[in-house]
Every structure is written in structure tokens, then in C-alpha cells.
Amino acid sequence: MTKLDIRRIITKYINQEATPEEMTILYEWVKKGNNQEVFKKLVQADFLINYQNRSWETEEAFQQFLETIKKKENVKVRTLHIGRKAWKYAAAVVVLVASAAYFNLQKNSPSVLEPRLDSDQITLQLDNGEIINFDPDSDATVKSKSGKTVVSLVKGVLSQNDETNARPNATKNVLRVPFGKSLSLTLQDGSVVRLNSGSTLTYPSSFAGMDKREVQLEGEAFFEVAKNPDQPFIVGTKNMYTQVFGTVFNISAYDEDSISEVVLVEGSVGIGATDRPAYGDLQMLKPSQRASSREGSGGLFVVEDVDVTPYISWTQGVLSFENEEMSEIIKRLQRQFNIKIVNKHERLGERRFTGMFDEEDLDRILRTIQAHTHFSYSKEGNTITITEPEKQ
Numbered sequence: 001m002t003k004l005d006i007r008r009i010i011t012k013y014i015n016q017e018a019t020p021e022e023m024t025i026l027y028e029w030v031k032k033g034n035n036q037e038v039f040k041k042l043v044q045a046d047f048l049i050n051y052q053n054r055s056w057e058t059e060e061a062f063q064q065f066l067e068t069i070k071k072k073e074n075v076k077v078r079t080l081h082i083g084r085k086a087w088k089y090a091a092a093v094v095v096l097v098a099s100a101a102y103f104n105l106q107k108n109s110p111s112v113l114e115p116r117l118d119s120d121q122i123t124l125q126l127d128n129g130e131i132i133n134f135d136p137d138s139d140a141t142v143k144s145k146s147g148k149t150v151v152s153l154v155k156g157v158l159s160q161n162d163e164t165n166a167r168p169n170a171t172k173n174v175l176r177v178p179f180g181k182s183l184s185l186t187l188q189d190g191s192v193v194r195l196n197s198g199s200t201l202t203y204p205s206s207f208a209g210m211d212k213r214e215v216q217l218e219g220e221a222f223f224e225v226a227k228n229p230d231q232p233f234i235v236g237t238k239n240m241y242t243q244v245f246g247t248v249f250n251i252s253a254y255d256e257d258s259i260s261e262v263v264l265v266e267g268s269v270g271i272g273a274t275d276r277p278a279y280g281d282l283q284m285l286k287p288s289q290r291a292s293s294r295e296g297s298g299g300l301f302v303v304e305d306v307d308v309t310p311y312i313s314w315t316q317g318v319l320s321f322e323n324e325e326m327s328e329i330i331k332r333l334q335r336q337f338n339i340k341i342v343n344k345h346e347r348l349g350e351r352r353f354t355g356m357f358d359e360e361d362l363d364r365i366l367r368t369i370q371a372h373t374h375f376s377y378s379k380e381g382n383t384i385t386i387t388e389p390e391k392q
Contacts, residue, residue, distance in 0.1 A: 212233070218238065
């Protein structure tokens with residue numbers, strides 16, 4: 001049972017969708033170790049939504065929820081009196097709100113975050129310059145004009161078969177994934193790369209004859225690298241490179257983000273700054289560690305122990321964030337849903353939120369956050385505008 005699994009069960013429990021078997025699993029999990037304290041925090045948001053006219057008492061809420069779980073043999077899902085307000089389904093996800101220490105009030109113009117990719121097509125530019133477009137929702141097999149390259153997209157996984165071996169100095173393929181989509185790619189060596197929305201990967205069609213397997217990433221990707229000690233695997237981004245020793249890890253390095261990061265799930269990786277002349281002086285990571293570098297930090301990395309779940313949950317269709325500023329969440333929502341968001345509520349940008357969304361529904365996400373803090377929003381075409389709430 002992973003942390004992501006138990007969070008999903010809690011989400012289903014709060015949304016009255018948990019099965020009797022899941023209720024049993026939840027009850028047994030709550031009884032162990034420090035899980036009671038974790039559970040109290042996770043149910044706090046739901047209690048606030050459904051019992052807003054009563055003061056929040058952690059113990060009272062916990063006991064009430066615990067009693068519901070104990071009755072799992074007699075009920076298929078939990079019973080809760082949920083108001084029939086527009087945002088009643090906000091309880092489908094758990095959002096805990098943490099205010100920033102202070103608001104930095106500056107008279108800057110509202111932030112307008114423009115999506116960089118507005119095409120609905122997955123685009124693959126082959127090393128010969130030929131461009132192939134794929135509909136991300138349809139399976140297809142395409143042969144290049146030369147007939148030497150066959151590219152297949154089957155159930156969201158792209159693979160390529162090239163009759164010719166890559167040359168060390170050959171131009172590489174460029175794969176672009178649009179906003180609102182994700183895609184898995186199987187490389188020639190058997191490594192699998194899952195690209196998040198708005199990401200670009202540059203890679204050779206074959207690693208044959210090369211002393212290292214090197215790819216370039218702009219955006220976010222989850223890597224499962226095939227082991228080959230004789231041919232190191234290297235991922236380069238704008239501000240850092242990651243040398244892989246057969247492992248599973250996630251890299252996030254969008255151009256518009258101020259922080260680039262590597263999160264190691266298993267195995268071993270070494271990281272370094274791209275402005276250094278050689279792949280030396282690597283800083284090694286252990287599983288469940290995160291290395292991050294802020295733009296302008298001079299290539300310095302901060303390494304910390306983390307729960308990897310929020311960083312890789314996107315690969316399972318779950319949007320998670322841990323104590324993130326709303327300004328950063330807005331960037332992620334734009335990429336996830338291929339939409340432009342204009343934030344005219346400056347103080348909201350510094351509010352911090354923790355949440356997990358198991359279903360991709362932008363309106364649900366905004367309404368859930370809205371249930372815990374005050375702002376208004378409207379949608380016109382492909383643009384959402386966030387404003388301060390009107391004074392009563």
C-alpha cells in the first residue's frame with residue numbers, strides 16, 4: 001500500500017465513493033503508528049466544508065470520521081450531510097490551506113501566463129527534418145517519406161523503428177507534447193520516458209556507436225532508464241544535467257519556472273550544472289531525495305529528503321501540490337488544461353496550498369481552492385480571469 005493509494009482511498013471516502021473493502025483498508029491504516037495525525041489533517045478540509053457553521057475541533061472531527069469508518073460493515077459508503085451548494089463536490093479532494101508568512105504587496109501589473117504550445121497535435125521532427133503529427137487520442141503508425149523510419153503511437157506510447165544507426169554527430173529527433181496532453185516514449189535502448197504537458201524531448205533515434213546516451217529535456221518527464229554501465233544515460237536541461245546509473249526519477253525544468261528539480265524514486269543519479277565544462281563533480285542523490293536549483297543560484301543545488309508521491313503522481317493522472325504558492329499552481333494548471341489564466345488578485349498569488357486532485361476537472365479544482373480562500377473567477381473563451389471578491 002503506497003501513500004498515493006491511501007490518499008486515493010481517503011479521497012473516495014470523503015466523496016462517498018469508497019467500497020466496503022476500501023473502508024476496511026482505511027480503518028486498518030488509521031490504527032497504525034502516526035496515521036491518526038495524518039488522517040486528522042486530511043479530513044480537516046472536508047469538515048470545514050460540510051460543517052461550516054460549527055467551530056473546527058480536530059478531535060471532534062476525527063472521532064466523528066473514525067466512528068463512520070468503524071461502521072464499515074453496515075454501510076457501503078460513509079454518510080455525511082452535505083449541503084446542496086454549488087461547491088458541494090469540493091469535498092472530492094482534500095485541500096489544506098497554509099497562508100504565507102506575509103503578503104508582499106507590490107503594484108505590479110497582473111501576471112498573464114501565456115502557454116508556449118497551442119497546437120493540439122503531438123509533433124515529432126525526425127533527424128532528417130521531416131515532421132510527423134499525431135493525434136494524442138488516436139492510435140497510428142506512420143512511415144517516413146524515405147521509408148526507413150516507422151513511428152507508432154499505440155495507447156499513448158510512442159515508439160520508433162529506424163533502419164539506420166545514429167551517428168555521433170547526427171541531428172536528433174525532437175518530440176513536442178502540447179498542453180493538456182501527456183505521452184510515453186520508448187527509446188531505442190528500452191528506456192521509457194513519460195512526458196508531461198508542454199514538454200519537449202530531443203533524442204537520437206538510436207544510441208548505437210555513441211559513448212553515452214544523451215537526451216535534452218525542456219519541461220517535465222518521468223524516466224525509467226535501462227541499465228547499461230558501458231553507456232551512461234544523461235539528461236540535459238537548461239540549468240542542469242543528470243547522469244543516470246539505471247534508475248527511476250522525475251525531472252521538472254520548464255523555461256517559465258524559476259526552479260529546476262530532480263526527484264529520485266529508485267536507483268542512483270548524479271547532478272551537475274550545465275555551465276561546467278565536463279560531466280564531473282557530480283552531486284549524488286539517494287532514493288526519496290530531491291535536488292533543486294533556483295534560477296540565478298550559480299548552479300548550486302539544494303538536496304532534501306522528500307515524499308516522492310506528489311512529484312510523480314501526475315504520471316497516474318493525479319495533480320498534486322505540496323505547500324505551493326498559488327502563482328506556481330496557476331502555471332501548472334495552464335499546462336495541464338491548455339488554458340490561459342490571468343490573476344488580478346495579487347495577494348492570492350502568495351497563498352500556499354496543499355492538495356491532490358484525482359480527476360482532471362479545472363472548475364472543480366478552482367472551486368475547491370475557492371472554498372478555503374476568497375476570490376472570484378470568470379471564464380471567457382480560453383481565458384480564466386481571477387479577481388478579488390466583491391465586497392458585501
